[in-house]
Amino acid sequence: MDYQAVLIGCSAGGVNALQIIFQSFLEDFPIPIIVVSHQNIHGKSFLADVLNYSSTLDVCECEEKTVPMANHIYTAPANYHLLIENNGSFSLNIDPKVSFCRPSIDVTFETAAEYYGQALLAVILTGANSDGSNGVRAVKAFGGTVIAQEPLTAEVATMPESAIQTGCVDYIYPLNDIAGKILELINKV
Amino acid sequence: MxxxxxxxxxxxxxxxxxxxxxxxxxxxxxxxxxxxxxxxxxxxxxxxxxxxxxxxxxxxxxxxxxxxxxxxxxxSVTMTDMFRDPDVFLNLRNNIFPVLKSYPRIKLWVAGCATGEEVYSLAILLHEEKLLSRSMIYATDVNKKNLEIAESGIFSLDKVPDYTRNYQAAGGKASFSDYYHARYSNAIIPEYLRERVVFNHHNLAVDTCFGEMHLVMCRNVLIYFNTELQNKALNLFYDSLVRGGFLCLGTKESLRAFTQTDKFSTLSNYSRIYQKLSPDVIPLKEFD
Structure with missing residues (x-):
């Protein structure tokens, strides 16, 4: 399968997990990576800055109307939902929270599933609620592939456990092996 | 398929x-x-x-x-919080209001006011900077139900802790509790803050400009529009501003869709505050 995007959802404990995964990716990573992480903040967000330190890929916050590019990592801004439009561009909104979250992993996963179909590689990492589970169902329904972090290796197991319970997860891997699996699936090994 | x-x-x-x-x-x-x-x-x-x-x-x-x-x-279920992105309101207070002070009468337009949170945040700031009595805030939205809620000045008491924290971060000079009366599970904005606001139905997609404004605030509305409609709305804001007037967009919005160039100067990249340029106006210096 030729994947066109990697989509990662995480919450509590997510920053550490993301840093571990991104350490393994080199500048020539062939497709965009989109990250939806819950951030409990009310002003400026430093998530992209923090991740930039531990990644050779360029990390930046999603800007609405832009189309994600290869060898870039994009983070969803705090307090906005991130959606993928039917032309592949990012779009943001401030619609009500979904399962108490904005950004909601479900919202991004569901819209990305519709746009990318089989070409989507979705990953659910550590987190303290079940956001992302509906998204995982959508990714599977549209023929995409789903990886979940092995809950025992998650700082908080709720989110990957809940995703696995949907029966829509293709691969379950410990944190340290997830980067390798992603690279394998996108044929970079 | x-x-x-x-x-x-x-x-x-x-x-x-x-x-x-x-x-x-x-x-x-x-x-x-x-x-x-x-x-x-x-x-x-x-x-x-x-x-x-x-x-x-x-x-x-x-x-x-x-x-x-x-x-x-x-x-159009858009909802927001009072003093959402407190730094933006702090910037308005510290950098834009000192300029507004020089006008004998101040006209402000909150376009796409939803249920009024930004309108009353602005009214509180104007009050604290002693500008409210000579200000008029025009608040518009496409959703008539939203306008009714906004005009009632009533919001849920559950929101008070969030709003209080935001208000303080926006440089609040008093206590947020000074700006509402609590009754049962609701809070109501006092009359002196509401009487300087006029609510009107207005659709940015089809309606035209309606006055010479010193500040146009339109936050988190353009993100719902495609590029064409964003350009149209930005033209409308440009036409609605006095020379040297200010435009404040949402922190994830920009002038990128605006097809006219060199019409605005960027004053704050984070707060997305812009000033309408004209040959006889020296734009403010950029701030954070």
């Missing part, structure tokens, strides 16, 4: 037909809204109405005028 892909393309056709109906029957034009957000709202509306497909709502929309309000309300 898989079954699910087929269903999605049928749903897209239903949405297109619904949009046509809305436009032909009532003149509401949602064609230039971003599709992904719009589709989610259409699905939510479908569930709320309790029908099994979007197309089932089309005959109701044609024959039942009362239904229009439900539709508009469902399609």
């Amino acid at each position: 898989s079954e699910i892909e087929n269903n999605i393309s049928l749903e897209n056709i239903e949405i297109e037909l619904f949009l046509q109906t809305l436009k032909l029957c009532y003149g509401y034009d949602y064609n230039n809204y971003n599709f992904a957000s719009f589709k989610r709202r259409m699905r939510a509306l479908k569930n709320k109405v309790g029908v099994s497909s979007i197309s089932e709502m089309i005959p109701i929309l044609i024959h039942d005028k009362q239904f229009l309000e439900t539709v508009i309300d469902g399609l």
Whole structure:
């Protein structure tokens, strides 16, 4: 399968997990990576800055109307939902929270599933609620592939456990092996 | 094509037909809204109405005028918080209001005011900077139900802890509790803050400009529009501003869709505050 995007959802404990995964990716990573992480903040967000330190890929916050590019990592801004439009561009909104979250992993996963179909590689990492589970169902329904972090290796197991319970997860891997699996699936090994 | 892909393309056709109906029957034009957000709202509306497909709502929309309000309300459910992004309000207070002080009468337009949170945040700031008595805030929205809620000045007491924290971060000079009266589970904004606000129905997609404003605030509305409608709205804001007037957009919005160049100077990249340029105006220095 030729994947066109990697989509990662995480919450509590997510920053550490993301840093571990991104350490393994080199500048020539062939497709965009989109990250939806819950951030409990009310002003400026430093998530992209923090991740930039531990990644050779360029990390930046999603800007609405832009189309994600290869060898870039994009983070969803705090307090906005991130959606993928039917032309592949990012779009943001401030619609009500979904399962108490904005950004909601479900919202991004569901819209990305519709746009990318089989070409989507979705990953659910550590987190303290079940956001992302509906998204995982959508990714599977549209023929995409789903990886979940092995809950025992998650700082908080709720989110990957809940995703696995949907029966829509293709691969379950410990944190340290997830980067390798992603690279394998996108044929970079 | 898989079954699910087929269903999605049928749903897209239903949405297109619904949009046509809305436009032909009532003149509401949602064609230039971003599709992904719009589709989610259409699905939510479908569930709320309790029908099994979007197309089932089309005959109701044609024959039942009362239904229009439900539709508009469902399609523009935008809500925000008082002093959302407190740094923006701090910037307005510290960097923009000192300029507004030089005008004998100050006109401000909050475009797309939703349920009024930004309107009253602005009114509180103006009050604290002793500008409210010579200010008039024009607050507009496309959703009449939103306007009614906004005009009532009532919000839920549950919101008070969040609003209080935001207010303090926005450089609040008093206690946030000075700005509402609590009754049962609600809080109401006092009359002296509400009397300087005029609420009006206005649709950025079709209506024109209505006055010479010193500050236009339109936050988190353009993100719902496509590039064409963003450009149209930005032109409207430009035309509605006095020379040297200020435009404040949402922190994730920009002038990128604006096809005219060199018409605004960027004052704050984070707060997305811009100043309308003109040969006789020296723009303010950029701030954070």
